[in-house]
Amino acid sequence: MAPPLKKILCIDDEDDILQVATLALEQIGGFEVSSCNSGKAGLEYVCKMPPDLILLDAMMPHMDGPSTLKELRKNPETGIIPVIFMTARVQPEQIQEYIAIGAVGVITKPFDPMTLSKDIALLWEKLHGA
């Protein structure tokens, strides 16, 4: 049985995406959601308040999703936190690339706010073999 998923950190440079994802995950999924608008801010936040799961935008200026994931993995305490990428890069090979570097799943943009929580819960269950 999968452990309960409670705390999710969303990292995305687009405020409108952060707001709608937060609203959907809190109101529909019942999760506790925090958000950061850059990879750097996300890394700082994770060290202070480690979430159960990170929802990470793949394409961001300065530090993109893959670079942020790489930094997370360098620290043993943050390296074990599962990461799901959010991306508008929808080619199958691009999605495979994210899985290959350690993402546990990929949510494609544009996402449906109504089903976002369910999609994440399914990936969480899959991760834990439930």
Added chain:
Amino acid sequence: MALDKADLEALLAPLRQKYLVQLKTLLPEIEMIHSHLMEGTCSPKDMEILKYTAHRLFGSGSTYGFVAITKSARALEIELLNSGEPRDLAQLSTAFQTFLEACKDALNSTARES
């Protein structure tokens, strides 16, 4: 908490409005790039802005209920990524025009609603 689609729509309404305000602000810049494209004076910076904008709006349009923005932004993005040099300007312009219309339709639909 069990929310149905109507509940979610109500919660999303203010964010949707904010999205449209941002779109309205963005539109003159996109239209200017379209003019540059038509006049043959489009700079590399214009193209970068256009690529970024198309990618961004592709990734967010449907989330806010603007399916036509997502579809046309994707078509434009593909056109921008695929077109080599010299670009097929007619094809690019058509994709660009469709994208502009989708953005304007979204803004007009909200104007009619309010």
